[in-house]
Amino acid sequence: MSKQPNEHSVRRIVLPSGRTIDVVRFGRGEPPAPPSGLHVCQQCSCDLVQPVSWSEAPNGQWELTLSCPNCWWSAEGVHGEKEVHALEDQLDRGLEDMLEDLQRLTQANMADQAERFAAALQADQILPEDF
Numbered sequence: 023m024s025k026q027p028n029e030h031s032v033r034r035i036v037l038p039s040g041r042t043i044d045v046v047r048f049g050r051g052e053p054p055a056p057p058s059g060l061h062v063c064q065q066c067s068c069d070l071v072q073p074v075s076w077s078e079a080p081n082g083q084w085e086l087t088l089s090c091p092n093c094w095w096s097a098e099g100v101h102g103e104k105e106v107h108a109l110e111d112q113l114d115r116g117l118e119d120m121l122e123d124l125q126r127l128t129q130a131n132m133a134d135q136a137e138r139f140a141a142a143l144q145a146d147q148i149l150p151e152d153f
Contacts, residue, residue, distance in 0.1 A: 060088060060101060060109040068092035072113065 030048045061071050068090055075087040084106045089096040101109075142148050 059112065060086070060105055061112040063090035063093060063095050064097065065095040066090065066093040069112075070116070071095075073109070 030046055033045045033047070034042055035045060036042050057067075057069050062069050063071050070092060071088050071090050073086050074089045074096070077085050079085045079100045082103050083100050084103070085098070085100050086106070086109075087096060087098045139148075
């Protein structure tokens with residue numbers, strides 16, 4: 023049995039600064055199964071669905087109102103504890119992703135500010151009045 027090389031796609035993105043980056047995505051041959059769960063929108067398949075309200079229901083279940091920030095779909099329903107825990111886990115992973123992105127963005131912004139400040143110092147463009 024011969025192995026096929028990984029398929030990949032390249033997408034070029036132009037940043038506001040004018041720089042370009044190439045994003046390379048490698049596939050594994052077969053497309054992944056579509057995501058499922060309470061975090062997936064039933065209308066547009068976006069995986070960013072979030073609860074907007076919740077309350078306890080009988081028999082250890084939860085009544086949730088879910089909303090999609092992509093297409094504004096919303097739904098109310100009663101869900102079991104297992105489904106709700108899976109949604110909580112997904113929301114926790116999303117929060118971790120956002121915090122990691124925030125950290126990377128903060129570091130990139132600070133590095134850019136430091137470079138611009140150093141360039142201004144070197145060009146003798148910083149005056150006492152600037153502070």
